[in-house]
Amino acid sequence: MKQPWGKARLTLVLYPFGAGAAAVNVFFASLITSWIGWPVLSPLQSIVLGLVLGVPLTYAFARHIHKLMQN
Template sequence: MTPSPRLLAALYPFGAGAMGVNLSFTSLIESWLGWPVLTPWQAVAGGLVLGMPATWAFACHITRLMRKAEGG
């Protein structure tokens, strides 16, 4: 059930972007607790790193749905 490299490459920009936005918003919420707020560059870097596991998980889900739709 390994996703294809083409599917991963197509989904990665969206996964990395979503993780960057999530990190940024999470750091804003954590600022209420006195924690530092991430800079945009830190959020982008974190999104690039955390985007791959998120993309992998979503691509596995899409692959399962495709196999189910094909009847396999």
């Protein structure tokens, strides 16, 4: 029987949350690194970076959830 919630489908469903979380974390990380003199990223730069980083991060999380669903 085919698994109704495969890794690809889970990744697509969870991607908006993963990309949003990555964008928020990138922005806050840039605020913390400003203490050592690095520039603070703009919200738009953080969103773009979050969209890029969201793909592998969400896929890793979807693999984890898929493994939990198998048990």
